Structures are given as structure tokens and as C-alpha cells.
Amino acid sequence: MKLNTIAAIATAMSGSGIGIVRISGEESFQIIDRIFKGKGKKDKKLSGERSHTIHYGYICDGDEVVDEVLVLIMRGPRSYTAEDTVEIDCHGGVLVTKRILETVLKYGARPAEPGEFTKRAFLNGRMDLSQAEAVMDLINAKNEYARKSSVSQLEGSVSKRIRDMREKIIYHIAFIESALDDPEHISLDGYEDTLMGTLVPLKKEMEELIRSADNGRVLSEGIETVILGKPNAGKSSLLNVLVGEERAIVTDIAGTTRDTLREQIRLEELSLNIIDTAGIRDTEDVVEKIGVEKARTAAERADLIIYVVDGSCPLDENDEEIFRFIKDRKAIILLNKMDLDSVVTESHIKEWTGHPVISVSAKERTGIKDLEQEIKSMFYEGKLDFNDEVYITNVRHKNALLKACESLFMVEQSIKNGMPEDFYSIDLMDAYEQLGTILGESVEDDLVNEIFSKFCMGK
Structure with a gap:
């Protein structure tokens, strides 16, 4: 017969201040009575205590003291699972937390399956399935x-x-x-x-x-963002600024980036899944040509294209081709290298495209805040109100x-x-x-x- 009382470690398995072992089911209080000894009250039985109270003492395996703990007891249905529930707050070391779980299992519980606490909350009418799924979404929230x-x-x-x-x-x-x-x-x-x-x-x-x-989807998974531009326009430098570390190789040699490089970053409340790509240009280099093709494929699937223009070089037919490519897509033009003498202005670019243009300097790290605000405005009309709006994620x-x-x-x-x-x-x-x-x-x-x-x- 499958035991009906389950237990699991509810905190991350790493060194920390506190570890939590959770027990849920009809035998929860009987199990904790077998292994808990109150400080100064060795015969204290938690099954006789009021619900939603915390108790200080020790978890013991027979005569052996496993750890000094705080124990929270909650009687169903006023608990997460709507069942009798016990939570043991112990010291947060991996070994001691596992040892307490082993003791709980030894005295009558079985290991919980993945998500079984929330599954019981659903099956017991504590929440519906959409709310249960929101629990996992909350745990995995990236922004x-x-x-x-x-x-x-x-x-x-x-x-x-x-x-x-x-x-x-x-x-x-x-x-x-x-x-x-x-x-x-x-x-x-x-x-x-x-x-x-x-x-x-x-x-x-x-x-x-x-x-x-x-x-x-953008809320939960992040904005799929591709950085496009001609070789040496500053795409990799921009990526490094956004990520906050030197993730992409940056040189003065055009065509340094030959493949796509993927990073996930946070800009204030936003998540961007950024792909840095090879510089787009006509080339006879076989390897670089493959990189250019991969850049185009990534851009076709993207939610957002950030096109980086080198403001110190005149626009040419490669720019014109990319402007045509991004015409009907969500895109932002970054006029980069504003720390150098510019031969291209925002008005020049606006003659070619109707997309928003932002002047930046990846080297000087300027204009990034304007980029953040433009992305937020483009995808969320400047703000999201979760009081009235419902988003299907x-x-x-x-x-x-x-x-x-x-x-x-x-x-x-x-x-x-x-x-x-x-x-x-x-x-x-x-x-x-x-x-x-x-x-x-x-x-x-x-x-x-x-x-x-x-x-x-x-x-």
C-alpha cells in the first residue's frame, strides 16, 4: 500500500542559513511526535498543540539528536495542501537537511514526487489547475x-x-x-x-x-532579440555592455564574430534573450558566409531586431538591404560610436526607415537607458497593469x-x-x-x- 504522507526538502540543496523539510498527509503529526523533542519538555507532543504555531526543540532519531530546529504545524484544510502539514526549519547545510529528511522517511513518510504538494493542493480543491501552474511560473520567473x-x-x-x-x-x-x-x-x-x-x-x-x-509569452520567456549590423559596427561591444561582462570577443578586425552567441539579460523589469550575430555583408569567406546566413535566420524568428549602425561610416547598399529586411518587423536602430566623429545622423537613418533611432556609444556606455525605455514602450506600451489586465502565459x-x-x-x-x-x-x-x-x-x-x-x- 502506498503511504499517503509525503515529505521532501523544500529549499535549495546548497549551503544556506535555513533548510526546510516539508511533511504533508494524515500521518504528519504522528510522525513529528515520534522524532521531535521540545527544549526542556522531552515528552511534548505536537499533535496536541494548536494549529499554526511554531515550536523550538530537536529532531531525534531514537536517542541521537540530529539537529536543533523550529517546527511549524498547520492543520488541514488551513494549509498549502489542505492537509495536515508540518514544516521543519533546520540549519541549512546539505548534509543536515538530508539527514532530517531521512529521519522523517524512516518514521513513516514516503518521498514526495515532483510537484506532489501542489498537486495535492489542486486535488483537494485548494486551487484550480491554472493557479497551480502559476506556482511553477512564479518559481521560474525571469523578470x-x-x-x-x-x-x-x-x-x-x-x-x-x-x-x-x-x-x-x-x-x-x-x-x-x-x-x-x-x-x-x-x-x-x-x-x-x-x-x-x-x-x-x-x-x-x-x-x-x-x-x-x-x-x-514575452513576459514569461523573455523577448527574443537579435543584434544585427555590418561587421565592426559594435554589435559585440553592445552585447558586452548589456550583459555587464566581456562575453563577446571585440577587435578592430571586421568579421571577428563568425557565429551566433546567445545570452539572457535583464533590463530593469524586462528579460531579453539576446543573440549576437555575424556582421551582415557580401563575403566570399565560406565560414563567414555561414555565419551571415545564420544571422538572417535568427532575425526572421526574432521578436525584436536591434540594428547597430556605425555612425562613423557612411551608409551603403548593405545598410539599405538590412533596412528592407527589417521594414515590417519590430526593430530599433542604434546609431553607435557617437564618441567618434559622425558622418551619419538620426535624420539620415529616418530617411531610410520608419523605425525608432537611438544614438548610443557602446564604448562610453551611453544611450542604454533610452534603449530600455524604447523596448518597454514597444512591447508593453510603456507599462503593464496586472490589477485589471489578464495575460495568457x-x-x-x-x-x-x-x-x-x-x-x-x-x-x-x-x-x-x-x-x-x-x-x-x-x-x-x-x-x-x-x-x-x-x-x-x-x-x-x-x-x-x-x-x-x-x-x-x-x-
Whole structure:
């Protein structure tokens, strides 16, 4: 029989001030009673203490003292998992934390599976599936925007919107079914107009959430950014400034960068996944030609292109080619080497392109703040408000919304084609169930297990 009480280390396995071992399940208090001895009260039983209290003493394996600890007890359902939960705060060394976990397992718990604490919170109704996924997003947040978005979703911003949409749909399903069962008392005459009055704004709301997924991906994963430019324009110097260390080789020799170099950086609240590329120019060098082709491929897939122009050299046909290439893409032009005598001005570049132009000096580290503000304005219109706005950051949620929206479209088509009302309820129910998968309703066990398997062990 599989033991129902689980335990795991909830803190990073490294030297630190505190380590936490978490226990959850029906035997949590019995286990802690077997291994905890209070300071000055050797016979103290934590199972008899009030919930949400902290106790000072020792974890013991028989007569051996393992460590001096603080123990927090929480009775279900007022805990993270909605089960009886115990957290042992011990000294943060790797060895002592592992030793305490071994003691807990020895006296009746089993090792938790990855994400099993949060999985239990979901299964016990403590949170829905979208909130559970937000926990992992919060842990993996790479920037301040991602953190705020995850907290907003954890508080139920996505859940509330989805539940509101489902309530509207289920109302019409119930009405149609009732009318079909009792046509003498409930009439469907003219009901198509009433239903369309709900479908149109509901479909629009779904489409807005689907569109938010582009911003949501950028929030959670970072802005895929490619630095383009001719050889020796200062691309690698710019990368080094943004990263804050010498990651790219910088020389006065044109064509030093032959391959792509990838780095992730933070600019205030933003995350950029930056790719430095080979200088774009016509070349007969086989290796350099491969690098140029890889630069173009990376740029085609990028969310943002930063084109670095050497302000000390005149514009030429290579610049003109790149300007054409980035014409319909999100791009920022950096007029670099402003510390030297310039032969190119911002007005010159604006004659060639409608993209924003920022004067910088990678050598002098000037103009970088202006670049940060321009990126923020370009992607987030200057700010993000997580109080009212909902951003879809999960691909699974986006796909469910797409399917639900498609089902509502089918209802619209059935109305326009004069189909019987039971056709409406079939597609409405499909939309209702697709939205339910976001919350964790009507999802297969395999999907639930797959989602939680990506969590860390102690969460």
C-alpha cells in the first residue's frame, strides 16, 4: 500500500542559513511526535498543540539528536495542501537537511514526487489547475513582469475570467435544454438573437485573451532579440555592455564574430534573450558566409531586431538591404560610436526607415537607458497593469481558448444556417468543457501528472 504522507526538502540543496523539510498527509503529526523533542519538555507532543504555531526543540532519531530546529504545524484544510502539514526549519547545510529528511522517511513518510504538494493542493480543491501552474511560473520567473503576472494568476485573475465565461455559456445550455424538454412552457422563438447577443462579446473576449498570449509569452520567456549590423559596427561591444561582462570577443578586425552567441539579460523589469550575430555583408569567406546566413535566420524568428549602425561610416547598399529586411518587423536602430566623429545622423537613418533611432556609444556606455525605455514602450506600451489586465502565459491555456472560440464560431454558423437548437447546445457544451480544462475540470490524469512532473521536488 502506498503511504499517503509525503515529505521532501523544500529549499535549495546548497549551503544556506535555513533548510526546510516539508511533511504533508494524515500521518504528519504522528510522525513529528515520534522524532521531535521540545527544549526542556522531552515528552511534548505536537499533535496536541494548536494549529499554526511554531515550536523550538530537536529532531531525534531514537536517542541521537540530529539537529536543533523550529517546527511549524498547520492543520488541514488551513494549509498549502489542505492537509495536515508540518514544516521543519533546520540549519541549512546539505548534509543536515538530508539527514532530517531521512529521519522523517524512516518514521513513516514516503518521498514526495515532483510537484506532489501542489498537486495535492489542486486535488483537494485548494486551487484550480491554472493557479497551480502559476506556482511553477512564479518559481521560474525571469523578470519582474513575469513575477507580477504569475502572482496575478495565482490570485485567480485567469480563473475568474474563465469562470465568468463558463457561467454565461452554461446558462444558455441550460435554457436550451430546458426549452427542448418542456416546449409548452419555455419558448425558443426569437432566441437566436438573444444567444447571438451573448456570443459576439464572449467570442471577442476570448480573442482578446488569445491575442494577449503573445505578450504573455514575452513576459514569461523573455523577448527574443537579435543584434544585427555590418561587421565592426559594435554589435559585440553592445552585447558586452548589456550583459555587464566581456562575453563577446571585440577587435578592430571586421568579421571577428563568425557565429551566433546567445545570452539572457535583464533590463530593469524586462528579460531579453539576446543573440549576437555575424556582421551582415557580401563575403566570399565560406565560414563567414555561414555565419551571415545564420544571422538572417535568427532575425526572421526574432521578436525584436536591434540594428547597430556605425555612425562613423557612411551608409551603403548593405545598410539599405538590412533596412528592407527589417521594414515590417519590430526593430530599433542604434546609431553607435557617437564618441567618434559622425558622418551619419538620426535624420539620415529616418530617411531610410520608419523605425525608432537611438544614438548610443557602446564604448562610453551611453544611450542604454533610452534603449530600455524604447523596448518597454514597444512591447508593453510603456507599462503593464496586472490589477485589471489578464495575460495568457501558458500555451495549454491558449490552445484551450482557441478550441473554445472555434466552438462558439460553430454556434454562430448554426444560427446563420437555421440549424435546430440542439446543435447550439452541442457546440456550447464543447466550448464550456474546453474552458474547463484550463481550470482542471474534465482533464485526463495523464495530463495532470505531466503538468506536475515539471515542478521541483519540494513544491
